[in-house]
Amino acid sequence: MGCDTGVKQKRFFIETWGCQMNEEDSEKLSGMLESMGYAKTDIKKEADIIIFNTCCVRENAELKVYGNLGALKNLKKSNPGITIAVCGCMMQQRGIAENIKKRYPFVNLIFGTNNIHRFPELINNAMQSENTIMEVEDDEGEIVEGVPIDRKSKIKALVTIMYGCNNFCTYCVVPYVRGRERSRKSKDILDEVKKLGQDGYKEITLLGQNVNSYGKGLDEDINFAKLLYMLNDVDGIQRIRFMTSHPKDLSDELIDAVKNCNKVCKHIHLPLQSGSTRILKKMNRNYTKEEYLSLADKMKSKIPGLAITTDIIVGFPGETEEDFEETMDVVQRVGFDSAFTFLFSPRDKTPAADMPDQIDDDTKHKRFNRLVDLLNTIGLQKNLKYVGRVVEVLAEGISKNDESKFMGRTDTGKLVNFKAGLDVTGKIVKLRIDEAQTWSLNGELVD
Numbered sequence: 001m002g003c004d005t006g007v008k009q010k011r012f013f014i015e016t017w018g019c020q021m022n023e024e025d026s027e028k029l030s031g032m033l034e035s036m037g038y039a040k041t042d043i044k045k046e047a048d049i050i051i052f053n054t055c056c057v058r059e060n061a062e063l064k065v066y067g068n069l070g071a072l073k074n075l076k077k078s079n080p081g082i083t084i085a086v087c088g089c090m091m092q093q094r095g096i097a098e099n100i101k102k103r104y105p106f107v108n109l110i111f112g113t114n115n116i117h118r119f120p121e122l123i124n125n126a127m128q129s130e131n132t133i134m135e136v137e138d139d140e141g142e143i144v145e146g147v148p149i150d151r152k153s154k155i156k157a158l159v160t161i162m163y164g165c166n167n168f169c170t171y172c173v174v175p176y177v178r179g180r181e182r183s184r185k186s187k188d189i190l191d192e193v194k195k196l197g198q199d200g201y202k203e204i205t206l207l208g209q210n211v212n213s214y215g216k217g218l219d220e221d222i223n224f225a226k227l228l229y230m231l232n233d234v235d236g237i238q239r240i241r242f243m244t245s246h247p248k249d250l251s252d253e254l255i256d257a258v259k260n261c262n263k264v265c266k267h268i269h270l271p272l273q274s275g276s277t278r279i280l281k282k283m284n285r286n287y288t289k290e291e292y293l294s295l296a297d298k299m300k301s302k303i304p305g306l307a308i309t310t311d312i313i314v315g316f317p318g319e320t321e322e323d324f325e326e327t328m329d330v331v332q333r334v335g336f337d338s339a340f341t342f343l344f345s346p347r348d349k350t351p352a353a354d355m356p357d358q359i360d361d362d363t364k365h366k367r368f369n370r371l372v373d374l375l376n377t378i379g380l381q382k383n384l385k386y387v388g389r390v391v392e393v394l395a396e397g398i399s400k401n402d403e404s405k406f407m408g409r410t411d412t413g414k415l416v417n418f419k420a421g422l423d424v425t426g427k428i429v430k431l432r433i434d435e436a437q438t439w440s441l442n443g444e445l446v447d
């Protein structure tokens with residue numbers, strides 16, 4: 001037990017919007033702050049440092065950041081000693097950092113995604129300055145290894161294997177804000193995963209905007225399939241997941257790796273975006289409806305029991321009723337286990353924002369609802385097939401919806417709630433599935 005020195009430990013609060021890569025960046029910010037002697041708090045008004053890690057992929061997330069910043073004005077007035085920092089993808093968009101500096105002059109620090117590793121120095125400078133410190137670098141620069149990280153979970157870890165994207169899908173801002181593709185050296189990834197295994201982590205999720213192009217540009221004989229074989233041998237780690245895979249780059253070698261590596265989960269997240277070849281072309285996705293369908297068929301036939309999940313955008317400019325029906329057709333034929341569905345939202349400086357024939361909100365919402373209904377029906381059918389089966393589940397902790405139960409996931413990514421007499425967190429348990437709902441399963445422990 002530590003002694004009470006009477007000095008109150010300083011605290012920090014981080015709010016994160018957006019994808020898992022942002023979550024991992026926030027874990028790094030937490031890790032750096034903890035090494036600086038700060039402790040994490042979930043209560044904003046108790047914090048000495050407040051950080052907003054922003055996302056610019058969807059308009060909604062951006063609006064929330066502005067709303068939250070506005071709400072900090074009074075807090076800063078009543079407690080001028082707090083330090084407020086804003087970072088993340090939104091700051092990489094031209095004009096936004098300057099705008100925040102002007103509209104919210106009480107913000108102490110604004111920085112981008114490419115200089116997270118310099119955070120301790122930046123926050124110290126900000127604390128000593130009367131003015132807002134702003135450092136947003138366009139140049140993606142080198143990958144910095146060894147940044148301290150405070151992971152949210154002690155069981156599952158996010159591991160970024162590459163940064164940026166070269167694909168320029170016409171609706172997406174990522175290539176503009178996260179820069180071109182850069183891969184981490186395989187040895188650095190392997191060392192990190194070995195350490196995670198030694199520290200008791202059971203599952204890793206490898207992250208990249210397009211993991212299928214991992215290794216390009218590196219000075220070593222490596223690609224994503226080879227990386228999976230390498231990581232499959234790491235002691236302690238029992239499950240390996242990855243996202244996201246661009247269909248145009250998914251090789252036979254990778255399908256074989258998913259099949260052959262016993263720790264690689266039999267689940268692939270393969271964004272479809274649209275089922276219409278005409279719309280896919282306008283999106284610059286570089287595959288056709290038929291190519292997507294035959295890829296999905298090939299994977300299903302090579303990897304028995306494979307779960308496929310996807311992302312779909314509804315209401316892309318020019319999407320006709322026939323185009324939308326093509327999307328519904330692919331959803332039926334592939335039989336996705338689940339999907340992230342999005343209403344098209346025009347993002348500044350992307351080509352799609354200026355395309356003619358933008359779809360009106362009413363049509364978008366109606367199509368969206370039809371799609372979600374279909375996905376829910378298929379999701380439930382898929383889940384019902386689990387009833388009566390015995391599955392292995394990695395127990396992650398207490399269920400959010402029912403505190404008398406634990407929750408975990410199958411290797412196909414299905415959420416299962418179950419009762420257990422002992423704390424089984426972090427263990428792989430065998431469960432017999434006795435009930436299926438659209439989004440989750442219920443199970444019972446078997447010996």
Ligand code: SF4
Pocket residue numbers: 165166167168169172173174175209210246
């Ligand atoms: S692959 Fe397309 S959607 Fe994905 S990050 Fe790159 S540009 Fe964006």
